[in-house]
Amino acid sequence: xxxxxxxxxxxxxxxxxxxxxxxxxxxxxxxxxxxxxxxxxxxxxxxxxxxxxxxxxxxxxxxxxxxxxxxxxxxxxxxxxxxxxxxxxxxxxxxxxxxxxxxxxxxxxxxxxxxxxxxxxxxxxxxxxxxxxxxxxxxxxxxxxxxxxxxxxxxxxxxxxxxxxxxxxxxxxxxxxxxxxxxxxxxxxxxxxxx
Numbered sequence: 047x048x049x050x051x052x053x054x055x056x057x058x059x060x061x062x063x064x065x066x067x068x069x070x071x072x073x074x075x076x077x078x079x080x081x082x083x084x085x086x087x088x089x090x091x092x093x094x095x096x097x098x099x100x101x102x103x104x105x106x107x108x109x110x111x112x113x114x115x116x117x118x119x120x121x122x123x124x125x126x127x128x129x130x131x132x133x134x135x136x137x138x139x140x141x142x143x144x145x146x147x148x149x150x151x152x153x154x155x156x157x158x159x160x161x162x163x164x165x166x167x168x169x170x171x172x173x174x175x176x177x178x179x180x181x182x183x184x185x186x187x188x189x190x191x192x193x194x195x196x197x198x199x200x201x202x203x204x205x206x207x208x209x210x211x212x213x214x215x216x217x218x219x220x221x222x223x224x225x226x227x228x229x230x231x232x233x234x235x236x237x238x239x240x241x
Contacts, residue, residue, distance in 0.1 A: 106214060108132035109133065109185075110129070110132070111128070111208070111233040112234070113153065113234065115238050118239045120241050123204075125195050125197060127153035127192070127208050127209075127210060129190060129192075130190040131185035134187065137215070138183070139182065139184070139213070140182045140215075140226060141193070141210065142180050152181075153193050153195065153233070154210070155197065155208045156168070157199060159204060161203070166200065166204060200240065201240050209230055209231060211229070213226035213227060213228050
């Protein structure tokens with residue numbers, strides 16, 4: 047007998063030989079009214095890698111964000127995020143387009159239906175390939191930079207969470223992007239009613 051047929055015979059006879067060696071297992075009674083368990087995977091934060099810890103984000107002192115939107119809206123929801131600099135020096139802010147946010151630069155948002163944890167926007171499974179545009183703005187001492195965008199939301203009560211995600215560095219003329227520090231600056235959520 048050559049090696050190949052001998053190995054095939056061993057593999058095919060292995061379960062029968064193991065069954066003869068093992069003690070008989072008790073039979074379990076059938077289960078009534080069983081329900082499958084569905085577990086939603088935890089969402090991966092935008093801009094992070096699976097298994098890689100995110101570096102700590104340090105927000106410069108005096109940098110704040112304010113999200114505004116009308117309380118009652120018919121049609122598209124206009125959003126405005128103001129990033130104010132109350133610090134001692136001017137800062138350069140940089141923002142890139144986000145594939146999960148319909149290619150928006152800023153503000154980045156998450157919209158929840160009020161009274162539930164249902165995420166209305168961004169819609170899961172609709173990532174896009176966006177141009178790698180990068181917008182830079184300078185927020186001088188005591189000044190603010192405002193980012194705007196419109197959202198198409200279904201009718202109902204919504205809570206909109208908004209933030210600026212990008213980079214910040216000194217606003218001197220010779221500042222280079224290598225000195226930029228990544229930041230995520232959250233604003234207070236706003237509630238809107240879409241009719």
